[in-house]
Amino acid sequence: MFFFFYQSLEFYWHYYTYPTTTNIAVTTPSHFRIPAVTICNRNMIKRTQLCGQYPHLCAKPNNLKGFCQKHSSMCLGKTSDLEIPLFGYYTNSSKNITKELRDTIQQLTFNASLEKNDMFFYPDTKTWRTTYVNSFEFASYARCYSFNLHIFSKEEPSTVDATGPDRRVIASMIHEKKENLYPWVDYQVFLSVHSPLVPDNPIQYGHELTSGYNYEIFLHFKEEHLLPHPYATNCADYDDLWKKNNKTGPRSQEMCREFCRKTYNAQCYGCGYYQTMHSYKWQNLCPYGTLSCKDEKLWKDLELCEENCKPNCLKLKYTYRFKKTKVTTFSNSNFFTVKDMIGVILYTRDRDVTIVSHLPLYNDWELFSYIGGLMGCWLGISVWAMVGISEKSFRKIIWWKPNLRRKLRRIVRSNASSQTHSP
DSSP states (O other), rough: OOOHHHHHHHHHHHHTOOEEEEEEEEEEOOOOOOOOEEETTTSSOOOHHHHHOGGGGGGTTTHHHHHHHGGGGGOOOOOTOOOEEEESSOOOOOOHHHHHHHHHHHHHHHOSSSTTOOEEESSOOTTEEEEEETTTTTEEEEEEEEESSSSSSSSOOOOOEESSSOOOEEEEEEOGGOSSSTTTTSSOOOEEOOTSOOOOOOHHHHHEEEEEEEEEEEEEEEEEEBBTTTTTTTTHHHHHHHHHSOOOOOOHHHHHHHHHHHHHHHHTSSSBBBOOOSSSSSGBOOTTTTOOOOOOHHHHHHHHHHOOOBBEEEEEEEEEEEEEEOOOOOOSSSSOOOOOOOOOEEOOOOOOOOEEEEESSHHHHHHHHHHHHHHHHTTOHHHHHHHHHHHHHHHHHHHHHHHHHHHHHHHHHHHHHHHHOOO
């Protein structure tokens, strides 16, 4: 009897920790969401354009021969007129000039027209959005173009019919090495494939793209399903919350945290400061050199806000492999060559989805059978026998209850009568 109650109590406490088990399955759903593709170019402005419009921010290299030996791609043709930005790299500069140069590049980056941009082009302009990310190496913002990104919109991400033809996402970019603003850096263009509901910074976490190459990307889809409170995964159904809030608010844990930082930045700085991804213009972003905010109360509010951002109940994950090939053909152009071209093609040929599900380890029937097993092991009786014994005991209690009441009343009356007749 002791061991039965001990193990039953032990299982009871374990049951109410809400343990889970993991199930992995591969399936082919009728539809599935395709990922977002973000391509960033931190050299969106041409060097000759900058130096032509703002000649006081550029100068000839101090050591032209040494510069051209190190950066031969920038010294093609006539080099006597070669000028580079005054960043202090092969030039003499000052803090004020460097600050003005950074601000000017940022304004040109944000004001460049999406439709008229000849450095990035794609067939469908409706599905690509302009975004901005931090380029921490240069303490500036880089311009990006994102396909199927819905962190700021009220639209649903694009889906693919599993029985339909291969879905391809095609984009091209021109990156002329001779037009580098930052000649000391090899890679200027970056790519990231991520969830359409999650912001990402390709410069920090993506892949470098090299001029003169096509990049074919072959996707594999993954999903992870978590459980809400009281289970340990403690997830939130952001999609359901977003729909209930009239399609407003965060659509993922990452965007929930971005909302927290956005509120903190607005209260502490009065501008956007070091968020993963921005959609607003230059005027709303904190300028380079903004001092850190030291308001402890606002910082604690930010930490509490981020702690309340639970994981997504549905996590969309995308794994992929690259196939890198040299560009061999390109339309006739008097300005660009195949060496300047970057092509990106995304394929959705693999329609199998790997689903990782977190499931309750015990359900009600398993709880019933586990206790029954303990009873059979330690007490030598079955659950149904225990139910029968309990039923008989209960009936006896019900039968004895009125008799006990009558006996108690007789005793009370007898005592009262004795007290009345006593002298």
